[in-house]
Amino acid sequence: MDIQHKEHKRCEVLHVTGRIDSSNAQQFEDALMKALDNKSNVVVNMKNVEYMSSAAIRALIGALKEAQGRTLRKGNVVLAETPDKIREVFGIAALDTLFTFYDNETEAVGSF
């Protein structure tokens, strides 16, 4: 897994590439929390994610809870360019109503 950061005025974008499973989900969670500390709002560009296990999804839920649960600088975590096969697992987990999915990164960044 590789994570590239891109900072915008109102959010930070994480470009994630590769596979996120139990061996590297903690690294993914650390990157999400660091981005939230920096900007409050985070876009995760999923275009190049090959696979996300339940451990990776738990990291995303944790980050969403952290962002929305803050009393000061409340934020959000949104997903962009999510491949269909990965979107399917969000549906199975009934998480498709909690996360906002954007077809492209520009739209996701523009939502903040």
Place this chain on the structure above:
Amino acid sequence: MHRWQTHHWQTQQGTVRDLRAIATFLADVGAQCQWNEAALYHLQTAVDEACANVFEHAYEGEPGPLVVEVSSGEREVVVRIRDWSDGFELGPPPIPDRTTPLEERPIGGLGLLFIYKMIDEVEYELDGKRGNCLTLRKRL
């Protein structure tokens, strides 16, 4: 007539660092047996979650033996995952409710949910000698 093909992957000192190799093994078998893309992804997900459960919970993070046996037929794939731990509780998880607000959502149990949703039949047999066996049957 299509004949059953059986392939094995095994380790004596397995950890979560082996999950990628197991996914690659399944992709190789899937290509050889011409599984469709969705079936491959479902099998990779279920096997990844099952093996991660063994490595993280059954072996509690210590390296341990694991065997993945894949038998592929014309209409069905059967995966047997053997471990030599004390075993673990396995059963269908509760179906999540879309209307539950974020703060009340349970954070665990997703791995089991993926296994039961993506696989047609799931069986688990405890056997300390031959190895505990999780059997996953997926129709093609």
